[in-house]
Amino acid sequence: MSTYSAIGVIGGSGFYHLKPDSTSEQSAFIDLHTPFDEEPVRLTQDELNGTEVYFLQRHGSEHKLPPHRINYRANLWALKEVGVKKIIAVNAVGGISANLTPSTLVIPDQLIDYTWGRDQSFFDGLNSLQDHIEFTYPYSSELRDILLNEAINQNLPIIKQACFACTQGPRLETAAEIQKIKGDGCDIVGMTGMPEASLARELGLAYACIALVVNPAAGLSDEVITIDKIKTILDSGLQDVRLLLSASLGKL
Ligand code: HPA
Secondary structure, X not given: OOOOOEEEEEEOOOOOOOOOOOOXXXXXXXXXXXXXXXEEEEEEEEEEOOEEEEEEEOOOHHHOOOHHHOOHHHHHHHHHHOOEEEEEEEEEEEEOOOOOOOOOEEOOOEEEEOOOOOXXXXXXXXXXXXXXXXXXXXXXXXXXXXXXXXXXXXXXOOEOOOEEEXXXXXXXXXXXXXXXXXXXXXXXXXXXXXXXXXXXXXXXXXXXXXXXXXXEOOOOOOOOOOHHHHHHHHHHHHHHHHHHHHHHHOOO
């Protein structure tokens, strides 16, 4: 295992390689066994702008795992095992607040967890770990500041604050659910923000999220949400995400 600090990048839907031109065959990968899964976690070792990065496909190779089946504990454990101390997570989300239209980049500062039934803690009484983490501010302010500064340096429009609603999925929400979530104060909605953020905190890893709005949340536009439309926004929006990552990594 490495003893130095590398950066972890967790890619979500549509973001399967750190570099757009990479293929699975070209990349050096490590399959790491963890106490939480029989299957190993695959991390791709890469380098971006001189920074060593371990890239993790959140949904597994070939996007096999839906949000509620992802083994978040195994994923976070594996990143810690290779020496990662800071993680940037990339999430595709629906926009709730009126200004959060498709293609907008957002650095959330708060979250509300609406998920259920996920293995959400390392502190489950089955191992020696035991604690109640402080989670008032779920995202690392240090990492958020770097991302926000680099967005400005790169002339990338970015929303500096947002509350991330993490829903269970894999289905999208009803219009009524979105109205409820909106009333709770949430600005964006996705299915994979939790328990990823709190597990990172439990392991002492700094964690921040780049969220890309890929659709108006359910009931907020006349248009039907389709996977094809989401894919089109992902294709263009992920170029901005990669630009922001590449500018930020050396500063993290
Ligand atoms: N809801 C939940 N998760 C999502 C959405 C959404 O509208 N868009 C992308 N991920």
